Amino acid sequence: MSSDYLFLKTGRGSDEDREIEDLTPERLKAVVVLFARNATEISQKFVAHQGRSEVTPRDLVASLKLQVFDFLGTENLLTKVKDIERELSTQEPIEVAFIENTRKKTTTEFPCHCLFCARFREVGLLWNNWHPKTSFEKLLRSNIERLLKHPSVTSSPH
Ligand SMILES: [Zn+2]
Numbered sequence: 001m002s003s004d005y006l007f008l009k010t011g012r013g014s015d016e017d018r019e020i021e022d023l024t025p026e027r028l029k030a031v032v033v034l035f036a037r038n039a040t041e042i043s044q045k046f047v048a049h050q051g052r053s054e055v056t057p058r059d060l061v062a063s064l065k066l067q068v069f070d071f072l073g074t075e076n077l078l079t080k081v082k083d084i085e086r087e088l089s090t091q092e093p094i095e096v097a098f099i100e101n102t103r104k105k106t107t108t109e110f111p112c113h114c115l116f117c118a119r120f121r122e123v124g125l126l127w128n129n130w131h132p133k134t135s136f137e138k139l140l141r142s143n144i145e146r147l148l149k150h151p152s153v154t155s156s157p158h
Contacts, residue, residue, distance in 0.1 A: 030085040035071055035140075037084075039063040042070075046120045049112040057153040064144050065123045068130070068137070 043055045043063035074080065110121060132138040147153065 026085055026089065027081060030081045030088060033084050033088065034074070034077075034080055035067055038071065038074060039067040042066060042120075046117060049114065049117050051111050057150065061144065061148055061153055062120055062123050064147065065127045066120060068140050068144070069126060 039060065040055075040063070043059040046063065047053070047055050047059055071077075110117065130141070132141045
């Protein structure tokens with residue numbers, strides 16, 4: 001299993017290698033939390049660009065899809081994962097609630113046309129052409145596909 005998580009390797013030497021070998025459920029959980037936090041930040045940025053104040057379920061799904069392609073490029077990935085791991089070990093379990101905190105908006109306009117927003121809007125195309133290779137990618141894909149079938153997403157306007 002650990003070979004699928006080589007993306008956590010930063011290539012700084014044998015200590016890092018050993019940490020990957022010792023990939024624990026706690027570290028995996030931290031990876032998922034970081035993934036979700038990144039996606040949340042992206043959706044908030046997109047909504048701000050679009051002049052809206054609320055993140056819709058559709059915004060979140062799009063940001064989760066984008067994060068699939070961008071996550072490995074996260075700056076200081078392993079350091080951030082470790083920070084979250086520490087944070088999780090000293091705190092009560094954190095609920096990562098996406099859908100519940102969002103409300104539907106009926107607007108389908110996209111006032112902002114910057115590169116960031118263009119990519120956000122076209123992520124569906126990227127997604128459809130994406131063929132997951134590792135089991136981590138397959139896990140991401142199946143989970144996001146499942147999220148797409150969530151009523152609060154499917155009932156949103158297109
Ligand atoms: Zn923009």
